[in-house]
Amino acid sequence: MVLGRIGLALAVVAGFSAVNGQAAAAPNHQTLAATPPMGWNPYNAFGLNYGQDDVLASADALVKLGLRDDGYRYVNIDDGWWLKRGPKGMRIRTNLYAIAKLPGGGASMRPFVDHLHAMGLKAGIYTDIGYNTCSQRWDKTTPNLPVGTRAEREVGSMDHQAIDVRDFSRWGFDFVKVDACGIADFGPDAPDVKNGTYRQMGPIMLRERPGASDLARVEGLYASFEREIRKARPGHPLVFSICAWGEADVNNWAPRFSQMWRTSGDINASWASMLHNFDSAASRSLFAGPGHWNDPDMLEVGNGAFDANHLTEARAHMSLWAVIAAPLILGLDLRKATPEILAVIRNKDVIAVNQDPAGHQGVIIARQGDGEIIAKPLAISGHKAVAMINRGDQPLHLSVSLAELNLMADGAQIRDLWHGSQGVLRDGVVSVDLAPHETALLRIEGRLAQPALRSPADMPARFHVTQVGYLPPDRTTKEQWVPARIGFLPSGAPITRGDGLETAAIGASAGSHLVVDLGGQFRTLRFTPGVKAGYGVKLDGKALAPHAGADGSVTLSLAGARRLELIAPPRTAGADTFIWHDLRFERAVN
Ligand code: GAL
Numbered sequence: 228m229v230l231g232r233i234g235l236a237l238a239v240v241a242g243f244s245a246v247n248g249q250a251a252a253a254p255n256h257q258t259l260a261a262t263p264p265m266g267w268n269p270y271n272a273f274g275l276n277y278g279q280d281d282v283l284a285s286a287d288a289l290v291k292l293g294l295r296d297d298g299y300r301y302v303n304i305d306d307g308w309w310l311k312r313g314p315k316g317m318r319i320r321t322n323l324y325a326i327a328k329l330p331g332g333g334a335s336m337r338p339f340v341d342h343l344h345a346m347g348l349k350a351g352i353y354t355d356i357g358y359n360t361c362s363q364r365w366d367k368t369t370p371n372l373p374v375g376t377r378a379e380r381e382v383g384s385m386d387h388q389a390i391d392v393r394d395f396s397r398w399g400f401d402f403v404k405v406d407a408c409g410i411a412d413f414g415p416d417a418p419d420v421k422n423g424t425y426r427q428m429g430p431i432m433l434r435e436r437p438g439a440s441d442l443a444r445v446e447g448l449y450a451s452f453e454r455e456i457r458k459a460r461p462g463h464p465l466v467f468s469i470c471a472w473g474e475a476d477v478n479n480w481a482p483r484f485s486q487m488w489r490t491s492g493d494i495n496a497s498w499a500s501m502l503h504n505f506d507s508a509a510s511r512s513l514f515a516g517p518g519h520w521n522d523p524d525m526l527e528v529g530n531g532a533f534d535a536n537h538l539t540e541a542r543a544h545m546s547l548w549a550v551i552a553a554p555l556i557l558g559l560d561l562r563k564a565t566p567e568i569l570a571v572i573r574n575k576d577v578i579a580v581n582q583d584p585a586g587h588q589g590v591i592i593a594r595q596g597d598g599e600i601i602a603k604p605l606a607i608s609g610h611k612a613v614a615m616i617n618r619g620d621q622p623l624h625l626s627v628s629l630a631e632l633n634l635m636a637d638g639a640q641i642r643d644l645w646h647g648s649q650g651v652l653r654d655g656v657v658s659v660d661l662a663p664h665e666t667a668l669l670r671i672e673g674r675l676a677q678p679a680l681r682s683p684a685d686m687p688a689r690f691h692v693t694q695v696g697y698l699p700p701d702r703t704t705k706e707q708w709v710p711a712r713i714g715f716l717p718s719g720a721p722i723t724r725g726d727g728l729e730t731a732a733i734g735a736s737a738g739s740h741l742v743v744d745l746g747g748q749f750r751t752l753r754f755t756p757g758v759k760a761g762y763g764v765k766l767d768g769k770a771l772a773p774h775a776g777a778d779g780s781v782t783l784s785l786a787g788a789r790r791l792e793l794i795a796p797p798r799t800a801g802a803d804t805f806i807w808h809d810l811r812f813e814r815a816v817n
Pocket of ligand 1: 270305306361362406407408470472492493
């Protein structure tokens with residue numbers, strides 16, 4: 228245990244020596260957020276117009292409705308909790324939370340946190356990485372804005388990371404969400420900066436334009452925040468949730484030192500917004516795993532297009548977050564939740580898919596028109612969760628063969644996790660008829676077709692992108708360039724084989740490094756390099772000199788090795804990307 232912690236500390240320190248996603252540091256494995264965090268946050272239901280009573284009533288509801296025992300444990304307060312930065316740099320509570328209402332309340336949030344802990348819940352708090360906050364820029368009519376002089380109103384963590392994180396830790400919080408408006412929205416053109424209400428900050432993070440942002444500075448600010456988290460309460464750090472909306476290439480560096488990071492802008496309760504946010508995370512299955520999760524934002528189940536009149540959409544939304552191992556942070560007013568909506572968020576089989584201990588994010592294995600199929604390998608070998616998604620407005624028939632899931636054609640059990648029925652399996656093919664916007668979430672319990680062989684799609688959580696390599700300077704946040712993807716090039720273009728995706732292939736940026744945790748469990752690796760020369764392979768840090776056979780494939784012995792590194796040729800070799808085709812890992816033990 229102690230040794231593990233030292234190992235982690237060294238790995239994270241190594242990460243600080245380089246910036247802009249280029250650090251060859253180990254990823255952030257730990258028991259903190261070993262499965263995706265589950266809980267509740269008021270923002271989607273109330274915006275900033277809520278108070279302590281709403282939060283405590285929601286906490287009560289989590290307990291009384293049984294949601295706490297389903298796993299929804301975090302009660303995370305959002306923007307608006309602050310009154311002002313006090314004389315000694317400490318934060319004072321606002322009337323919003325009226326902490327004084329709780330016995331012992333005052334300048335401390337401790338009574339509030341103690342109250343939640345006594346209920347068997349966990350507590351989350353919120354800050355901004357800049358001087359000022361999102362509400363100060365975008366929600367000027369909320370009654371919960373900070374007050375006082377300009378300096379007192381600077382409630383963000385800039386220049387105060389150590390003192391703020393110490394307060395959050397002393398108060399007993401378990402989770403902190405760190406937003407980014409302070410470094411994005413207080414540039415010289417912001418009206419309230421022009422009139423002197425707020426100090427100008429940068430901007431150092433330009434929305435939609437990572438190539439024009441000060442990436443090293445943004446990463447450095449979040450990295451130092453995490454250092455303070457570890458310093459403040461050694462051995463019991465807060466879960467660190469980065470809310471930089473997929474900007475500043477956050478997806479490429481956050482996995483090294485945070486437990487979850489937003490991959491897109493704010494969700495709203497519409498079908499298009501839900502799909503947009505889902506896509507921003509679904510493309511990044513190689514970046515997630517135990518202790519580090521892609522976060523497509525909090526759930527809208529129960530709200531707008533996902534309310535009790537739209538149960539098909541509500542189930543689809545829940546299925547999609549479950550299959551990509553996204554944090555499940557509820558965003559509805561629990562006091563108004565109908566039994567039908569509660570049945571959606573409390574479906575134990577669906578939660579079990581999300582919380583599966585192997586921590587694999589589901590991988591896109593097929594796209595057919597409005598249809599999309601995502602498969603998530605589960606901890607038990609041969610068991611998979613499969614989401615069959617109809618994104619469109621027309622009914623759709625979708626099918627997937629067990630062979631595409633690397634499973635034996637016979638003997639598989641298939642269960643539809645929403646309707647409890649058996650899925651239709653004929654001649655080794657699973658088929659579903661989907662209504663518009665319907666997702667079928669299936670649990671397939673079968674046997675691996677070749678018991679010793681694993682492709683990347685069978686074990687995405689073993690992969691870590693330790694160097695992102697080439698990034699196009701004109702990339703935008705909307706059309707994300709993903710430095711390593713299963714079945715796709717970084718640009719999003721599919722890598723096809725026959726009329727499907729090649730799911731044993733990884734499309735990678737030139738010069739990228741992928742690390743695979745082998746854990747001493749594999750015997751050989753076979754792959755076919757996209758071009759014959761220029762790539763590199765290291766085993767436990769030692770460079771190998773791979774030779775291709777007559778068919779162009781390379782076979783390497785992995786015997787006993789713990790760490791494999793796959794290094795794409797540098798861009799100077801002529802191409803922006805490189806494909807690792809037909810990656811097949813042969814296990815030494817099953
Ligand atoms: C946004 C953030 C939301 C919410 C809001 C509060 O930047 O993405 O999740 O926290 O600020 O003002």
